[in-house]
Structures are given as C-alpha cells and as structure tokens.
Amino acid sequence: MAASVKRIKLGSQGLEVSAQGLGCMGMSAFYGPAKPEQDMIALIHHAIDRGVTFLDTSDIYGPHTNEVLLGKVALKKGGVREKVELATKFGIIYKEDKMVPRGDPAYVRAACEASLKRLDVDCIDLYYQHRIDTTVPIEVTVGELKKLVEEGKIKYIGLSEASAATIRRAHAVHPITAVQLEWSLWSRDAEEEIIPTCRELGIGIVAYAPLGRGFFAAGPKLLDKLTDEDYRKGQLPRFQGENLDHNKAIFERVTEIASRKGCTPSQLALAWVHHQGDDVCPIPGTTKVENFDQNVAALSVRLSREEMAELESIASTSGGVKGERYMEDMATYKGSDTPPLSSWKSA
Structure with missing residues (x-):
C-alpha cells in the first residue's frame, strides 16, 4: 500500500516525521490489558505502510513491555528500522506504587542504555524527558542528554509536559527538538505560554491525546x-460522574459540526489539531486498524476559519471542561520548574 501521509519538519535540528504519528501506549499499558502482540505488530506495520512512521513509546509503558514490542517491530519483523522515526521517553519510575519523576545524570544514562537494549536499536531518534524532576536542575538533566547525543546514542532531545521556563533553560544547554504535551479541543491550557515559547525557540510540538483519550470518538x-x-x-x-455528564455537551456539539462536514467527531477533533500549524504533529493512539484508518483520513478534512472558531468556542459556551487532566497525585507540567544550576552538587 502506498504511503499517503505528508512529511513535516519537527523542530529546527533536521528531524522529519510523518505529519501524524502513532501513540503506542494503549497497546501495552494503562488502557486495559495488553493487546495481542501479533495484532499490534500487524497494526504498526499497517501504519508504516500508510506512511505513519513516527512511533511513540516510553519505558514506563508496561513498564518496559511497549518498548520490547516496538523493538520486535523495528528490527525483527521486516527490517523497517530505517523507515521509522522512533521516539521513547525516560523520567518516571515507580516508587511505592506511585509514579515519581527522576532526572539525575546516572539515571538518565542508565534509562537510555536500557531503552536501547529493549528497542534493540543503536540509536533513538527522539528521546524525551517524560516528566520533569523538580529536584534536579534541568541543565543537569539536559547536560547528560547532550552527552548521549554526542555519543550517537540519541539523535534529538525532547521534553514532555515541561513549563515554559523549563523549556527555555533546557534549550540553552542543547537545542530541544520537540515538546510533547496534551493538546485537544478540551485541553488547551498549553496555548497560553508553552506553545508560544516553543514557536519562539523553533521547537516542534507533539500533541498527545488529541482525541481527548478517546472521548471525541x-x-x-x-x-x-x-x-x-x-x-x-x-x-x-x-x-x-458529574464531570462526564457535563462534558457530554461538548461531544454533542462536536458531533453536530462533524455531521455537517460529513466526517466523524474524532476526525473533526483531530483535524482541528492538524490545523494548528505545520510544526504540530498529533500522535493519536489506537489498537485497531479501522480506527487507525479513520484517524489518517482526518488529514483530508479541511476547516475554514469560521469552522475553527466555532470548534474553539465549544468548551467556553458549554461552561468549560469539567475535571482536571490527571489525578492529583500524578505529576504534570504544573509546577515543573527546577532548582537553579548553582544549587546542584554532583555526587
């Protein structure tokens, strides 16, 4: 099957990816039991054949099993490593059954080596700090990532859920190629400061959960x-509970507009993200070929300025989205500034 997805430049350092990526988390973790391995391998190969070559994983997915799955795809099943842009992440560990951010240099290096082994590759294309460790100056974490770039173990550096101040400090140590953040019709807080900062610095934007974690489907x-x-x-x-009952009105409005456009609500929501600019790559996840094909078709949905404005007004006219993006005990970009470099005493 011929590729049908355009390519975009992500960041200013030379990384080129498919305009839509594939989030692989749900294949192995968090969204119920791990899915059958052979089905997921077939889905990933289908995606690559269609031209979706930007694959997103993390060492915390499983943990570790999603990277192993992609490793089997990347090298062992058809030799597709040279066709894909492989992104993984470090920076979250489990401690007493809670997720805790970690960014000290020894951990950064050990995490990278472990991911390389699980993925069965010599080099990771894009390596993100998954969550910011607020006890370690960002300069220290990125300094170790810079060494890994120089050693050829990673090509490009990314951050996920980082504050604008953290992004600036990181970028001053080594160019940041991409920032991954939650961006969708019902998650727009990053538009205030983080996305403008990325654009000022020439950093690409990778939008995860662009379908509201399946809500817009x-x-x-x-x-x-x-x-x-x-x-x-x-x-x-x-x-x-009440949050879901309230948020139902948002979905109903999106469904109405999608009906007029002749597309599905999920395609409309995804098209809205695509229309944010050529520096944005959404990475919707799925475990089904039919859903993947529907997501790719969103690239063909064209929205006018009036339609974009109508979509963007939905949350406000519905009284706003109810509920936080995450549970209280999960670290997000909020409050993710790190101590000054002068405070760091290496071991």
Missing part, C-alpha cells in the same frame, strides 16, 4: 467499552 459511551483496568474509567477526573 465515542463521548460518554466510551466508558461502556472500557475494562475495569482502564485508568480512564476509574481515575481520570474528566470521565467521572
């Missing part, structure tokens, strides 16, 4: 399809 009915192990069902605030 099915609305509240999504929960009927989820297993009890899926953390959307029992933990994410926007999917709970």
Whole structure:
C-alpha cells in the first residue's frame, strides 16, 4: 500500500516525521490489558505502510513491555528500522506504587542504555524527558542528554509536559527538538505560554491525546467499552460522574459540526489539531486498524476559519471542561520548574 501521509519538519535540528504519528501506549499499558502482540505488530506495520512512521513509546509503558514490542517491530519483523522515526521517553519510575519523576545524570544514562537494549536499536531518534524532576536542575538533566547525543546514542532531545521556563533553560544547554504535551479541543491550557515559547525557540510540538483519550470518538459511551483496568474509567477526573455528564455537551456539539462536514467527531477533533500549524504533529493512539484508518483520513478534512472558531468556542459556551487532566497525585507540567544550576552538587 502506498504511503499517503505528508512529511513535516519537527523542530529546527533536521528531524522529519510523518505529519501524524502513532501513540503506542494503549497497546501495552494503562488502557486495559495488553493487546495481542501479533495484532499490534500487524497494526504498526499497517501504519508504516500508510506512511505513519513516527512511533511513540516510553519505558514506563508496561513498564518496559511497549518498548520490547516496538523493538520486535523495528528490527525483527521486516527490517523497517530505517523507515521509522522512533521516539521513547525516560523520567518516571515507580516508587511505592506511585509514579515519581527522576532526572539525575546516572539515571538518565542508565534509562537510555536500557531503552536501547529493549528497542534493540543503536540509536533513538527522539528521546524525551517524560516528566520533569523538580529536584534536579534541568541543565543537569539536559547536560547528560547532550552527552548521549554526542555519543550517537540519541539523535534529538525532547521534553514532555515541561513549563515554559523549563523549556527555555533546557534549550540553552542543547537545542530541544520537540515538546510533547496534551493538546485537544478540551485541553488547551498549553496555548497560553508553552506553545508560544516553543514557536519562539523553533521547537516542534507533539500533541498527545488529541482525541481527548478517546472521548471525541465515542463521548460518554466510551466508558461502556472500557475494562475495569482502564485508568480512564476509574481515575481520570474528566470521565467521572458529574464531570462526564457535563462534558457530554461538548461531544454533542462536536458531533453536530462533524455531521455537517460529513466526517466523524474524532476526525473533526483531530483535524482541528492538524490545523494548528505545520510544526504540530498529533500522535493519536489506537489498537485497531479501522480506527487507525479513520484517524489518517482526518488529514483530508479541511476547516475554514469560521469552522475553527466555532470548534474553539465549544468548551467556553458549554461552561468549560469539567475535571482536571490527571489525578492529583500524578505529576504534570504544573509546577515543573527546577532548582537553579548553582544549587546542584554532583555526587
């Protein structure tokens, strides 16, 4: 099957990726039980054949099993390593059953070496700090990443869920190629400061959860399809009780507009992200070929300025989205500034 997805430049250092990526988390973690390996390998190869070559994983997905899955795809199943842009992340460990950010140099290096082994590759194309360790100056963390670039173990450096101040400090040590953040019709807080900072510095933007973690595909009915192990069902605030009842109105408005456009609500929501600019690459995740094909078709949905404005007014006219993006005990970009470099005493 011929590739049908355009290519874009991500950041200012030379990385080129498919205009839409594939988030692989749900294949192995957080969204219920791990999916059958052979089905996921077939899905990833289908994506690559269609031209979606930007694959996103992390060492915390599983943990570790998603990287192993991609490793089997990247090298062992058809020799597609040279066709893909492989992105993974470090920076979250489990401590007493809680996720804790970590960014000290020894950990950064050990995490990279472990990911290289699991992925079975010599070099990671884009290596993100998944969450910011607020106890370690960002200059120290990025300084170690810079060494890994110089050693040829990673090509490009990224940050995920970083504040604008953290991004600036990191970029001063070594160019940051991409910042990954949650961006969708119901998650727009990054537009205030973080996205303008990225654009000022020439940093690419990778939008995760562009479909509101599946909400814009099915609305509240999504929960009927989820297993009890899926953390959307029992933990994410926007999917709970009164919040979900309130947010239903947002989905209904998107559905109305999609009906007029002749596309699905999920395609409309994804097209809105695509229309944010050629420096933005959304990475919707899926575990089904039919959903993947529907997501790729969003690239063909064209929105006028009036339609963009109508979509952007939905959340405000519906009284705003109810519920935080994450649970209280999960680290996000909020408050992610790190201590000054002068405070760091290396071991």
